Amino acid sequence: MSETTVIIGAGQAGGDLASALRQLKYEGRIVLIGEEPALPYRRPPLSKAYLSGEMTEQQLYIKPAATYEKQNVEVKTGVRVESIDRSAKTVTLGNGETIGYTKLAFCTGGHARRLPLPGAEKPNVHYVRTIEDIEKLKAQFQPGKRLLIIGGGYIGLEAAAVGIKKELKVTLVEALPRLLARVTGPELSEYYYGVHTAKGVDIKLGAGVEALEGGDTVETVVLADGTRLEADVIIVGIGLIPNTELAEAAGLEVDNGILxxxxxxxxxxxxxxxxxxxxxxxxxxxxxxxxLESVPNASEGARVIAATICGKDAEHNGAPWFWSDQYDLKLQMVGINQGYEEVVIRGSMEEHNFSAFYLANGVVIAADTVSRPKDFMMAKKLVAGRVKSDAATLSDESVELKSLLG
Amino acid sequence: MGLVTYVSFDGEKTTVDVANGDSLMQGAIDNGIDGILGDCGGGCACATCHCMVDEAWYAKTGEPDDMEADMLDGVLDPKPTSRLSCQVFMSDELDGIVVHLPESQF
Incomplete structure (x- = not known):
């Protein structure tokens, strides 16, 4: 029987999986199905260079259409998969088409968590996940406008940086007591608070949103403590919900993502x-x-699936890493700092050039580097190698990190 | 538009057209060249698009900037002509360039 791999979701993971299969000389049919109208594209620039207008939609595309044709990948965009029949091994699309598969891959991504308040559906409340989201936002993202950002994570902070650059008046509210609370330590949170405040972002921490008021648009955001903030444009960046409904309906085990x-x-x-x-x-x-929610994680997963389908040994085992560009600062992070006992700063926060290393039981488990690519490259190796070190060594700039690798 | 020849670690050569202004990383991805990953999409953030420019061409590509040089310092087995291919952009000057790819980007 001839083989067919059907890939549901034409984002980073889906696009990479199709390419990786062909690079491994997979000879079967490959069908890549995406709900959005666009070819697989890079999402990270949506909150950065695409929002600021420095990048075009074409430049977001991971590859041009011709490449998929050349690789004999059937790309079907702008169409949903409605259902999966696991016993018949078929997927049925919104246009009625049914496609048989021998292997099926979910690369369905996620959608922005919606603000659960009346008024959140109004046309000046925006999310940052798709090209369409940014197209709507861009039209209102004008100099002088009062931009209110709900959520102090990567999306919120990157959007704040672009807002400042484009001369909007930016206020950011975060429900938790610090920025980037989910992904970094308090030292980095405080550092980024200082950076954004100095650039002119009015940040309110521990500020839950209670109500959205206005007419056709939201005009006032009311915080839990009664503070009223007027706004022209609102961006909500409060997390991502994995798209698993289809998998659940097909009877797959799902628990915060497809298991x-x-x-x-x-x-x-x-x-x-x-x-x-x-x-x-x-x-x-x-x-x-x-x-995990990151491009490197999506790409690694795609490569592992391709290898597995082609009968090669592969495991998803790379140390996770992330990056975020805000203003001219390059934040690069590796590892998961959960459970760390000590944080060590190398370099100078005042000079905006430093790294934070997280230690647990004397092992470097994670690092956040700010405009220090050399430290980042070494930190990747320290974390992956579970290298032991200590505060005195890591903070001493006369000690080359390379020397710790042994 | 100019020609770029990518040479895999085991000597296999692939020559493709790359548009002026496109990076050599994008050229590799567009043409399904094995050996270049480009996980960060060309942002000089991941160093998974490492290549070694053929010595005859290196001078024409120019020197890496500080950020790129620092990233290159941490790649597997860097060479004197190592570059991140996301930071080398096609131009008439580079028509015909040859770059060598490492066995692994990790």
């Missing part, structure tokens, strides 16, 4: 895989189950 093993294979069905934001996978390096 998959080290090969990204569903714990329920060995012919089904998942990668990217929608997958909750066993992680070889972290030695636990985790759902």
């Amino acid at each position: 998959v093993d080290l090969q990204c294979r569903s714990t329920t069905d060995p012919d089904i895989f998942a990668a990217g934001d929608c997958a909750n996978h066993d992680h070889g390096f972290l030695q636990r189950r985790i759902r």
Whole structure:
């Protein structure tokens, strides 16, 4: 029987999976199905260079259409998968078409968590996940406008930086007591608070949003403490919900993402895989189950699936890493700092050039580097190698990090 | 538009057209060249698009800036002509350039 891999979701993971299969000389049919109208594109610039207008839609595309044709990948965009029949091994699309598969991959990503308040559906309340989201936002993203950002995570802070650059008046509210609370330590949170405040962002921490008031648009955001903030444009960046409805309906095990093993294979069905934001996978390096939201994680998952389908050994086991550009600062992070006992700063926060290393039981488990690519490259190796070190060594700039690798 | 020849670690040569202004990383991805990953999409943030420019061409590509040089310092087995291919942009000057790819980007 001839082979067909059907990929649901034409984002980073889906696009990468199709390419990786062809690079491994997979000879079967590959069908890549995306709900959005665009070819697979890079999402990170949506909150940065695409919002600021420095990048065009064409430049977001990971590859041009001709490349998929050349690789004999059938790309179907602007169409939903409605259902999956696992016993017949078919998927049925919104246009009625039914496609048989031998292997099926969920690369369905996620959607922006909606603000659960009346008024959140009004036309000046925006999210940052798709090209369409940014197209709507861009039209209102004009100099002098009062921009209110709800959420002090990567999306909120990157949007704030672009807002300042484009001369909007930026206010940011975060429900938790510090910025980037989910992804970094208090030292970095405080550092980024200082950076954004100095650039002119009015940041309110511990500020939950209670109500949205106005007419056709939201005009006032009311905080839990009664503070009223007027706004022309609102961006909500309060997290991502994995797209797992289809997997659940197909009877796959789902718990904060589609449950998959080290090969990204569903714990329920060995012919089904998942990668990217929608997958909750066993992680070889972290030695636990985790759902990650990052491009490197999506790409690695895609490569693991391709290798597994082609009968090669591969495991999802790279040390996770992330990056975020705000103003001219390059934040690069590796590892998950959860459970750290000590944080060590190397370099100078005042000079906007430093790294934070997180230690647990004397082992470097994570690092955040700010405009220090050399430290980042070494930190990747220290974290991946579970290298032991200490505060005196890591903070001493006369000691080359390379020397710790042994 | 100019020609770029990518040479894999085991000597396999692939020559493709790359538009002026496109990076050599994008050229590799557009043409399904194995050996270049480009995980960060060309932002000089990941160093998974490492290549070694053929010595005859290196001078024409110019020197890496500080950020790129620092990233290159941490790649597997850097060479004197190492570059991140996301930071080398096609131009008439580079028509015909040859770059060598490492066995692994990690």
